[in-house]
Amino acid sequence: MSQADLVVRRAALAQAPQDYVDLFVAKGRVLGVFPSGSQPAPEGAKVVEAEGLLLLPSLTDVHVHLREPGQEWKETIATGLAAAAKGGFGSVMCMANTDPVNDQAPITETMLDKAARSHPRGPRLYPVGALTVGLEGKILAPMEELKTAGCKAFSNDGRPVSDSELFRRALEYASDLGVPVIDHCEDPWLAPATGVNEGVVSARLGLRGNPDISEAIQAARDCLLAEYLNVPVHLAHISSRRSVEIIRAAKAKGAPVTAETCPHYLILTEEACEGYNTNAKVNPPLRTGEDRQALLAALEDGTIDALATDHAPHAAHEKETPFDEAPNGISGLETALSVTWELAARGELSVEALIRAWCQRPAEIFGLPLNRFQLGDPADFILFDPNARWKVTPQALLSKGKNTPLLGRELTGVVKALYVAGKHVS
Known part of the structure; x- marks a missing residue:
């Protein structure tokens, strides 16, 4: 098995948020999801501390x-x-x-x-x-x-x-x-x-x-x-x-x-x-x-x-x-x-x-890339804060299109990080 070059520690699974896990990634692919702390991070791997954020497929x-x-x-x-x-x-x-x-x-x-x-x-x-x-x-x-x-x-x-x-x-x-x-x-x-x-x-x-x-x-x-x-x-x-x-x-x-x-x-x-x-x-x-x-x-x-x-x-x-x-x-x-x-x-x-x-x-x-967090799946995932609140304003939207009936509404849930093929995108 390849050695992980990215480890995401202490993430929570959406279906069982009380269970913390560590995600191991190598060369843009999932190596595995393990109970948090059960596997040491390899020397030289980038370690991301999720601090209880939800781990979801992108x-x-x-x-x-x-x-x-x-x-x-x-x-x-x-x-x-x-x-x-x-x-x-x-x-x-x-x-x-x-x-x-x-x-x-x-x-x-x-x-x-x-x-x-x-x-x-x-x-x-x-x-x-x-x-x-x-x-x-x-x-x-x-x-x-x-x-x-x-x-x-x-x-x-x-x-x-x-x-x-x-x-x-x-x-x-x-x-x-x-x-x-x-x-x-x-x-x-x-x-x-x-x-x-x-x-x-x-x-x-x-x-x-x-x-x-x-x-x-x-x-x-x-x-x-x-x-x-x-x-x-x-x-x-x-x-x-x-x-x-x-x-x-x-x-x-x-x-x-x-x-x-x-x-x-x-x-x-x-x-x-x-x-x-x-x-x-x-x-x-x-x-x-x-x-x-x-x-x-x-x-x-x-x-x-x-x-x-x-x-x-x-x-x-x-x-x-x-x-x-x-x-x-x-x-x-x-x-x-x-x-x-x-x-x-x-x-x-x-x-x-x-x-x-x-x-x-x-x-x-x-027929697009699919991550089920199984061995070999593309490491496309997000870290999501289900409790963070944000307000929908034109300034908060990166799209040129500000045309939404939700303008002015407070929403719950913020994507804190997106990874595509194991690379941090946003």
């Missing part, structure tokens, strides 16, 4: 918008990865709705080059290639070329492919390449992208709302195609009880369907849009308390596999407009772990489900 976010190239006033790869590191993310997947769209290899390669130059120690960046040319839903993108360049998934991002025949062919081709397809589930005719749920709040505000059936109809189509073709599909940012029921039924029949939801659907409801709050305008929209409870239950039982931020930064002036004119999106990389940890602290979500949804399942679904 998080994986499979759905972020880093805006570069073309929209650098919203975010850059450098600022987005800095925000990801602060939030505890060791790996992130960036969507293709850049300008130009990431539908050809040179754009993918440029993204990877910028990530390597700005954050050589991590977080790791994995581009998501466009499913169709220009995200226009008409012609399939050169998927094999994009995979070779480094894309880990394909998606039409926020512009769902309404042509079911084209989407079928996309699923088949992607399956042949061994690359998952991520779909934004939204019927293109049922009030698309309005940013507010169709219900009592939209009626009170006099806004056209997006009904939950808009998401559920497309989710049902995708589940049926996955079952019929026996090829995988991953459903992005699920927001409603109806969709959960469809996914649960599809999985019960053996359909190769996976799904994610986002922290904002677990902690907020449509009421956050009161007062025409554009920072709460997101697509799919925040929904009802019943939907929130259904999503929490689905995370707990595994119907929803993963958590993802759908980090969507915008400049302040873009959100400071009438509700109908403001872009959809919430900036979420830096608040994600804090708000979901608070759910666990309140007993609304188990720690086991939280770790499964943030760390294990995203990596398994997309």
Whole structure:
């Protein structure tokens, strides 16, 4: 066995915080986790005193918008990865709705080059290639070329492919390449992208709302195609009880369907849009308390596999407009772990489900580095203070996007350190 070059002492396990452990790392890989003090640190090893901080695998976010190239006033790869590191993310997947769209290899390669130059120690960046040319839903993108360049998934991002025949062919081709397809589930005719749920709040505000059936109809189509073709599909940012029921039924029949939801659907409801709050305008929209409870239950039982931020930064002036004119999106990389940890602290979500949804399942679904703290696993981990409090202010956020409905709120839980492949990142 290799000799450890890094030892983290007196860390606490999240599932058993009363038990202190020492983590041994060699050449960026886990050697083992031992009862604290039971193994001496090798001479010359770097020793980090955790002093009771929680030891967790680094998080994986499979759905972020880093805006570069073309929209650098919203975010850059450098600022987005800095925000990801602060939030505890060791790996992130960036969507293709850049300008130009990431539908050809040179754009993918440029993204990877910028990530390597700005954050050589991590977080790791994995581009998501466009499913169709220009995200226009008409012609399939050169998927094999994009995979070779480094894309880990394909998606039409926020512009769902309404042509079911084209989407079928996309699923088949992607399956042949061994690359998952991520779909934004939204019927293109049922009030698309309005940013507010169709219900009592939209009626009170006099806004056209997006009904939950808009998401559920497309989710049902995708589940049926996955079952019929026996090829995988991953459903992005699920927001409603109806969709959960469809996914649960599809999985019960053996359909190769996976799904994610986002922290904002677990902690907020449509009421956050009161007062025409554009920072709460997101697509799919925040929904009802019943939907929130259904999503929490689905995370707990595994119907929803993963958590993802759908980090969507915008400049302040873009959100400071009438509700109908403001872009959809919430900036979420830096608040994600804090708000979901608070759910666990309140007993609304188990720690086991939280770790499964943030760390294990995203990596398994997309073939990304996965740390279970077993021998040989990548030493991607965080040291987390579950009791530290911080206030969400524009100054506290490293992302250029300050557009979050959590501004001014005090949150509990702070990432004190992130390590990627055994290297201290932040």
